[in-house]
Amino acid sequence: MRKSAIIPAVLLLTCLLLACACSQTNEQQGERTEVSAMPLSFEAQNFKKQSQNCKSDTVSCATVQASYLLAVGGPDSVRQKINDTLMHYLKASLAIYAVEDEEFRIPLDQVAERFIADYESLRKDNPSYDIPWEVETESRILYQSPKLASVQYATYSYAGGAHPNSFATLLILDKLTGAKLGLSDFINDRSRLERIAEKHFRNVHGLSAKQSLDDAGFFWGEAFALPDNVALLDNGLYCYYNNYEVAPYVVGPTEFTIPFSELEGILNKNRIF
Numbered sequence: 001m002r003k004s005a006i007i008p009a010v011l012l013l014t015c016l017l018l019a020c021a022c023s024q025t026n027e028q029q030g031e032r033t034e035v036s037a038m039p040l041s042f043e044a045q046n047f048k049k050q051s052q053n054c055k056s057d058t059v060s061c062a063t064v065q066a067s068y069l070l071a072v073g074g075p076d077s078v079r080q081k082i083n084d085t086l087m088h089y090l091k092a093s094l095a096i097y098a099v100e101d102e103e104f105r106i107p108l109d110q111v112a113e114r115f116i117a118d119y120e121s122l123r124k125d126n127p128s129y130d131i132p133w134e135v136e137t138e139s140r141i142l143y144q145s146p147k148l149a150s151v152q153y154a155t156y157s158y159a160g161g162a163h164p165n166s167f168a169t170l171l172i173l174d175k176l177t178g179a180k181l182g183l184s185d186f187i188n189d190r191s192r193l194e195r196i197a198e199k200h201f202r203n204v205h206g207l208s209a210k211q212s213l214d215d216a217g218f219f220w221g222e223a224f225a226l227p228d229n230v231a232l233l234d235n236g237l238y239c240y241y242n243n244y245e246v247a248p249y250v251v252g253p254t255e256f257t258i259p260f261s262e263l264e265g266i267l268n269k270n271r272i273f
Contacts, residue, residue, distance in 0.1 A: 040074030040082075040175050042141060042149065049112035051120060060132040062119035064094060064112035068139045069151065074175070081178030086139075086151070089169055093137040093155040096165075118159070133159045142170075143233045145273060148181065149173045150231035150238070163249070167242040170229035181271075183230060189266040190226075196263070197239055198224045200256040219246050227254075232272060236260050 047066045054061035068090045071082040088104075091111045095104040097118070104111055119133045135157040142150040151171045158164040172181040187193050201224065202209065207216055214221050227245065231238045241247075241254040260267065 038073030042069040062133040078178040170231040186271040
């Protein structure tokens with residue numbers, strides 16, 4: 001073939017390759033644009049990891065599993081911020097021995113592997129030990145509006161000891177900014193909220209307004225305090241005290257919902273609805 005005929009062929013092939021590459025890039029950009037243009041919502045995900053001997057029905061083992069949520073759609077920056085928060089609290093729920101944040105700032109697989117490794121180490125030191133360990137977390141949407149979403153993580157675990165443990169973690173997420181909201185973001189009088197919440201707490205436990213919370217076995221001798229976990233529902237502010245938070249394990253968790261009608265004057269409705 002003459003050299004002059006080769007050059008046009010090479011040019012034609014180059015153009016075709018560039019056209020394909022541009023087409024793929026445009027398709028990828030189109031997919032990203034399509035996802036970002038969707039309203040922000042949440043999709044369920046599943047995770048499960050077990051020690052190797054779980055394959056045998058006759059041998060005890062360790063299991064880590066989770067049903068959790070991730071945000072899809074919406075602006076990229078907002079979606080990523082929400083998903084970072086959701087994954088942070090997912091790993092915190094599964095890392096039952098962790099005390100510092102740094103202890104679960106690792107991939108989800110590694111969180112599970114640490115739990116399983118602790119179990120395998122115990123079995124190695126105590127070959128007769130045959131009680132299975134497990135930790136399971138399930139997350140769900142408690143309430144959702146165009147502006148925010150309330151998410152609950154419900155966790156059950158058993159890793160030896162006298163009894164299993166269960167606890168809940170509640171989050172309020174701003175769907176417009178991706179931020180995790182606290183009480184100060186929508187309540188403008190915390191002292192008044194504490195008084196309202198204490199009334200509900202007493203009602204749940206059948207305590208009079210004058211009865212000592214300490215004598216009744218609550219708050220470990222300290223004054224009444226709002227729970228660490230709150231969530232907005234369609235009918236009010238949901239308050240949840242975990243096991244051990246304000247009373248011995250035998251008492252169990254305490255939960256109640258303060259109707260929005262009781263929060264008039266201290267609730268920033270524009271932040272919520």
